Amino acid sequence: MEDNIMNVEIAEAIKNVDLFEMAAKTQNCPKALTEDEKAVAEHLDGYFRKIGETGHDPDHEIAAFINKAVNTEIHDTPDELLDRLFDRGTIGEFDDFNLILDPKNTLVAYEAAKGGVVPKSWLDIPAVTPTTINYSITTDLSFADLRKSGWKNIARVTDYSGKALKNKMFSKLFDVIDSGLSSGDNVIAEATAAPTATSAGKLASYINDMGGGVIVGLSKYIVAISQLTGYVSESMMNELYRTGMLGKYLGCDLYPISSQKKLGDGTNQIKDKKLFGIAGKIGVLDMKGDVHTYQESDVHNDKINIYVKDFSFSYAFNKTSLDNVAKVTMAL
Numbered sequence: 001m002e003d004n005i006m007n008v009e010i011a012e013a014i015k016n017v018d019l020f021e022m023a024a025k026t027q028n029c030p031k032a033l034t035e036d037e038k039a040v041a042e043h044l045d046g047y048f049r050k051i052g053e054t055g056h057d058p059d060h061e062i063a064a065f066i067n068k069a070v071n072t073e074i075h076d077t078p079d080e081l082l083d084r085l086f087d088r089g090t091i092g093e094f095d096d097f098n099l100i101l102d103p104k105n106t107l108v109a110y111e112a113a114k115g116g117v118v119p120k121s122w123l124d125i126p127a128v129t130p131t132t133i134n135y136s137i138t139t140d141l142s143f144a145d146l147r148k149s150g151w152k153n154i155a156r157v158t159d160y161s162g163k164a165l166k167n168k169m170f171s172k173l174f175d176v177i178d179s180g181l182s183s184g185d186n187v188i189a190e191a192t193a194a195p196t197a198t199s200a201g202k203l204a205s206y207i208n209d210m211g212g213g214v215i216v217g218l219s220k221y222i223v224a225i226s227q228l229t230g231y232v233s234e235s236m237m238n239e240l241y242r243t244g245m246l247g248k249y250l251g252c253d254l255y256p257i258s259s260q261k262k263l264g265d266g267t268n269q270i271k272d273k274k275l276f277g278i279a280g281k282i283g284v285l286d287m288k289g290d291v292h293t294y295q296e297s298d299v300h301n302d303k304i305n306i307y308v309k310d311f312s313f314s315y316a317f318n319k320t321s322l323d324n325v326a327k328v329t330m331a332l
Contacts, residue, residue, distance in 0.1 A: 014040055019069035020077075020162055026155035045151035052146025055299050062141070062304065066158050067293035070308065073162040074287060081255060082170065084214060084278050085177075085325075086285035086315065104320055130316035131176075132288065135168050137161055137308040144302065157306060164264050165291070165311040171269050173285070173315060177325055178271060180317075186277075186326035195275060199328045200225045203277045204250035206326045210279035212251060213324075217275040218268060219256035221330075225249050225275075252277065273330040280324040283317025 022037045033041065044065070051057045082088065110118035139161075145153045181187050186206055190199040200215075207213045215225065226249060247254055257270045270276075294307040 018072060019065065020073035020158065023069055023155040023158040026152060027159040041151050041155075044154070048146055048154055049150035051304075052143045052148075052150070055143055055297060055302070057295070057297070057304065060295050062154060063293040063295040063306065065154060066161060066306065066308065067291060069158045070162045070165070070293070071290050074166065074291060074311070079166070079170075081214070081216065081278075082173070082285060084280075085173070085282055086317075087281055087283070089284070089286045104323075130284070130286075130314040132312060132314045133169070133172060134310065134312040135165055136311065137164060138305070139308075140298070140303045140305045142303045146304075161308050165308070167261075167263055167269050169311075169313055171263060171267070174270050174276065176315070177276070177282075177322065178274060178327065180319060180322050181325065181327050184323075186323065188326065188328045190328050190330040193273070193331050194224050195221055195228070195328060195330065197228050199330075200228055200249060200275075203275060203326055203328050204252045207252050207277040207279045208250070210324060213277060213279040214253040214255050215249060215275060215277050216255045216257065216270065218259045218270060218272060220259060221275055222254045222256035226254060273332060275328040275330075277326040278324065279326075282321040282324050283315065285313060285315045288312035288314055 016036050017034070017040055022033065022040065025032045025037065026041060048062065051062065079088075108119070112118045139157060141153055141157065188199050188202050188206075190196060195203075203215060207215070215222070217225075228249070257268070259268055259272075262268055289310060289312060291308060292310045294309065296305050298305055
């Protein structure tokens, strides 16, 4: 991309910036742009406005920019919560794998005379075939918007595309985990519409018994949990007044998911009336290859069609490995 549209100076400047971060800053907090980012944005703005004037982007530089920025966000940006759940990695677009999970300890110790023979017991070592999911986005950019706002339009599509794909993956994985938790000590029913000391306490106790971890849910439930505990110190009171919630509950970290930051279809990133506790990794999550972004000019309708494709990932876990996760289901 840099060699096609930029002079040497701006090509060097691009190498010093994170393109997705620059797009996100432009969209959400322009004042946070660094001097290098401002210089790159200024040059890009002129180029993208010109496309709005001519309707011509012969080297598909819009798609190239979106593609490079989104792939950087997907492959190079850590995700704290998914990193707690999965061993993360990247495999080739056409590669596959089988996951061998650690088995439960089903070996049985019997009382016996010294040197005596006891019944044999076995370890059931499970091999799990991964599930692969692929997501794509189709949208467009009008020539009028490019003439009017130039780079800001590209920044918006870039920022929204990267977030939409990652948020959809996050939501899908938690839906699968939710479906996999159907019974057992790690499935807790709450008769009310909000967590109580009883249900939150059971969730925290389970997670602590499994080695400790984090409680995840929509922010309204995380706030409610933080207010269940007694405010036994001045520091806890200060934290509550400052942030609206406490960072821990009974030793478990609290991780709120904003109910205002919804998916493009209007649904929450994580299901309502649910709380999840994560005590350790449950399996593997690998990104498969890179996202590919394409564009085509639709001069008759004064726009450029954008296709962000091949956001593919493979995950593998099973019922046994889900012992590291617990959930609370609240009444509707």
